[in-house]
Amino acid sequence: MTHAVPIDLGPERRLTGAFLLIAFIALFVGVVTGLLQGLSHVGVNAYPWLMPLIQSYYHGLSLHGVMNVLVWTTFFICGFVPLMAARAYYRPLASRLLGWVTFVLMVLGLLIAGVPLVQNNATVMFTFYPPMQAHWAFYVGLTLVVVGTWLVTLNLLLTQRAWRQQHPRERTPLAALMALITFIMWTIASLGLAAEMLLLLIPWSLGWTQGVDPLLARTLFWFTGHPIVYFWLLPAYLSWYTLMPRQAGGRLFSDPMARASFLLFLLLSTPVGLHHQYTDPGIAQGWKLVHTFFTFAVFFPSLLTFFNVVASLEIGARARGGQGLVAWFGKLPWGDPSVAAQVLAMLMFAFGGIGGLINASHSMNLLVHNSMYIVGHFHLTVGTAVTLSFMGITYWLVPVIVGRGLWSRRLALTQVWLWVIGMTLFSFALHSLGLEGMPRRTWIGMATYIQPEWRSLMPLVGIGGSLMFVSAMLYFLNLLLTWMVSRAPAPAPVEFADAVSGPEAAPVFLDRLRPWLLLSAIFILIAYAPTLMHMIMESSAHMPGFRVW
């Protein structure tokens, strides 16, 4: 059994703080533009007043998507995950310099991509499907951000190697293994996006090539576009598995099962992207079905996670006097905003997961694809399971980094519940509107075809969205005051939880990455090689770029 010893956060503290600062700025921009979208559903058209800052609904929506799902998540993860790895290894990252080079490169990439985005020269959504064409700087900047994430992977691998040399017989610490798997999985998955950017979009946007094949580009995008959700989710899982049981006063139920679930994510996260393309022409139905199969398979490690984390929470709640089959749930430390946020995020995620299975079902997908249902779905997943968990993490992490106590615990709890209430209304309304046939990514407030049955649900979108906006502002206020004026003493960092069934019970093959990587490569080849080969051989489309906004 491993016993965590309290230590200072170490030299990674400042680097993590720097990444978090960028993440918060991105989230702020994303939330403000999100409010405008919510308000447009209740008939408030704020865009004319915001010229030339935000020039249209679609300009705002592109900012909202890029800032929230690409920048907030990625920068938070690149700040948080390596810190957890360093704490788990009980040593600093292999190269501090590489850490800062990574940060500078990613900020540079963000600035390069941000200029055309802010200037309405990249109003192409975060999916940037060609032949819609953004300014080349948008593609170059985002590519630099991705390259930055690869440097994080490199640093983690170097750290693992250095640790392994000193600990040849020990099991890799759980949080370190999770950090490593998260970044290795992402690095493999990001190859699709890298190929799309480097081989298709960047040369095309610079005028070096005449045309681009929209279907091929789209397929490469979704090669990365689905596993990216596991890149967002696994860091939240890392916290749920290794920190939250301790915060809840308990122990992790099963360390081997946690390792197994992460290895399954390494294996199954990538060969699933075609489930975003069920309704696309030019891809054989049989291969779509293969991706259905893999997507259902990747549900398995999520079920394992749900069981293991809930069992761990139960241990904590019973230790605090909780009783009964389900009544123990009330004995969780609900007064701790960090725990409340993450437990609620997990509960909301149960609904997000079930909705995800509907989306992945190759026939039911026809009812919901590209409708508002999907928007309702991913606000439960990336917008709550991930974002609310990250908020919960920052409620202990930011005070530790700035060396001051959280300004107001009560304000934090209010913020968390407000997010949950707002999101419940918002996502319920969007799921329903999608089933009623409302398309996503559409300026509904100005649409020429509003259906009568949409009218009663649209106000809920505005109300839920506004509640989440208020919640986010309270969040930023609390963090800002913590940083600037709080006089409370800094808390100790949250320690890793011990396990009831510890790492020594884990079979050795759960600590070897190479066989899993090989199997992962085989699965990806099976799932993608025939489809991609066919597209490349048959490709006849050479579309010029269009600026249509």
Place this chain on the structure above:
Amino acid sequence: MAKNDTTLYLYELAWMLPSVALPVGMLAALLVTAFGAHIHLPGQSMTIDAAQIDTTAPFDQPGIVNVGPGRYEARIIAAIWTFNPAELRVPEGSEVTFVGTSRDVIHGLFLPGADVNVMLIPGQVTRITTRFPKAGEYPFVCHEYCGIAHHTMAGKIIVEPLK
């Protein structure tokens, strides 16, 4: 301790087995219902030069074409920010195969009333078949962001009663 380990192991097993059975069962149910109900997704049909749409069959004749008793083909060209044609008429009870493509950026064809939900991608031809058992007006919209006036891109199928 040994007894404890066995208990833990049994708990793990008791959860893992249903966790396998659940997705497998759902997948089986999905396959049975999808194939039983003859639900098909768009597949590989044909590619097309987006610059030559107007002279390439079947898009040289956009609109409704009768291809057999009770069977129609609806040939639709999507372009910013209109469908051509935007209004189509078929008799009640028809089986309609939508054949669509895009002239410029990626568009979508979303006809919730008849479970038609497909992407229209330049260079590719999308085919999907549905039925209209009941007379009435069925609106369809573009459901992929296609530019500044995307929210005005819509049309309708008018299913005329048999008299």
